[in-house]
Amino acid sequence: MAQKTPPDSTRRSERSRRAIYDAALALVTEVGYAKLTIEAIAARAGVGKQTIYRWWTSKGAVLLDAFLDLGDQAARAAGENAGQAEIQSEIPNSGDLEADLKYVLRATVDEFNDAKYDAPYRALAAEGLLNPELGAEFVEKLLEPQLQLYVKRVEQARDAGQVAPGVDPRIALELWAGPLAQRWLMRSGPLTHDYADKLVEYALYGIAPRPETS
Amino acid sequence: MAQKTPPDSTRRSERSRRAIYDAALALVTEVGYAKLTIEAIAARAGVGKQTIYRWWTSKGAVLLDAFLDLGDQAARAAGENAGQAEIQSEIPNSGDLEADLKYVLRATVDEFNDAKYDAPYRALAAEGLLNPELGAEFVEKLLEPQLQLYVKRVEQARDAGQVAPGVDPRIALELWAGPLAQRWLMRSGPLTHDYADKLVEYALYGIAPRPETS
The missing domain is CATH 1.10.357.10 (Tetracycline Repressor, domain 2)
Incomplete structure (x- = not known):
C-alpha cells in the first residue's frame, strides 16, 4: 500500500x-x-x-x-x-494554552468547512473503515502526525504548569479532536468557531463546577 | 431510504x-x-x-x-x-455522575470490542460517510438517540449541582462520546476500561490544574 x-x-x-x-x-x-x-x-x-x-x-x-x-x-x-x-x-505557543488551542481549532473548523478537503478526506476515512490496511496508513500518515502536534503542545503546557501533572497528553487531546472529527464525518451537528471554543473550555476546565481560585 | x-x-x-x-x-x-x-x-x-x-x-x-x-x-x-x-x-442515575458515566462507558468499550457489532456498524458508518441520505438516517436513528441519553443524564447532574450551570449538555457529552467513536472507527488507539475512565475524569474535572476545594 x-x-x-x-x-x-x-x-x-x-x-x-x-x-x-x-x-x-x-x-x-x-x-x-x-x-x-x-x-x-x-x-x-x-x-x-x-x-x-x-x-x-x-x-x-x-x-x-x-x-x-x-x-x-x-x-x-x-x-x-x-x-x-x-x-x-507546530501549534503556536504563546504561553496561553486556551488561546492557542482556540486559534488552531477555529482554523480546523474552517478547513473542515472547505469543500476542497471534503470529498477526498471523507473518501479516505470511509475506505479506511472498511480496508484495515489503508486505515492503518491513514492513521499513521495523516491522523497521528496531526494529533502528535497537540501532544507536544499539551506537554509544553504541562511543563509550564497549565496542565495537571498526571494528565496523559495523548488522551487529553482527544477531548477536542474526537468531537470535531465526529461532527464533521457524521454531519451530526454544526461546526462553528463557537463550538470549537466550547470544546477547548470544557476540556481545559471540565464540566463539573470549578472551585473558586483563592 | x-x-x-x-x-x-x-x-x-x-x-x-x-x-x-x-x-x-x-x-x-x-x-x-x-x-x-x-x-x-x-x-x-x-x-x-x-x-x-x-x-x-x-x-x-x-x-x-x-x-x-x-x-x-x-x-x-x-x-x-x-x-x-x-x-x-436510560443511563443510570445513582446520584454520582462520574460513577454512572464510567459504568456506561466501560460497557460501551466492551460492546465496541465485540466482533458481533464490528462489521455491521463499521459498514453503516463508512456508507454513511459517502451517502448523505443513509448518513442522515444513521445519525437520526442510531447515533443521536444514544447521545440524547447522555444529554438527559448531564441535565440531571446539572440540576443536582454536579455540572456547571452554563454547560451545554449536547456539546459536553461529545468530550467522551467523540473520542470513543474515533478510537473505535479509526483503530487509532486501544479501547480499554482505563481509557474510558480517563475520558470521564478529564471531561468532568478538566485537564488544567484544579484549584483545591477549601
Missing part, C-alpha cells in the same frame, strides 16, 4: 507527480471514490498508468499521498504568510 | 423480518458491505426479494434496521438481567 519507490526528484517526475495528485483529488470529488480508477487518474494526468503503478500500489495510496501533499501545501502557504521560510507544522 | 410501510405484526411477518435481519448481519460480516445485495439477503433469509423491497428501499436501510434491532435486543436482555420488564434505555 505504501509508495514502492519514491518519485525521483527530476523536474519531469515532479511535474507528473503533481499532475497525478491533482487528477486524483479532482476525480474523487467528481465521481466519488467507488468509481475512481487508476486508469482515469492516468488519463486525466496525461501519464501512462504504469507511471502510477511504479510509485503506488492502489488508488487509495495515490489519494492518501495526494491529500497529504494538499496539507503540506496549505501548511507551506500558512508559513509563508506568517513570514516563515519553512512549513508551519 | 426509510421503511416504506412497517412490517405488520402477524407472526409470519415477524418471523420473516427477523430472518431478514439475521441474514443481513451475517452476510455483511461474511462478504462485506460492498458485496452485500438484497438478493443474497433474501436467499439467506428464505424470503422472496419482493418481501424485502416491500419494506425497505435499499440494502443500507435493511442493515440499519437490523443493527437497531440488535441494539434493542441487547437493551432488552440487559433490562431482564436487571430484573426490569422494559428495555433499559
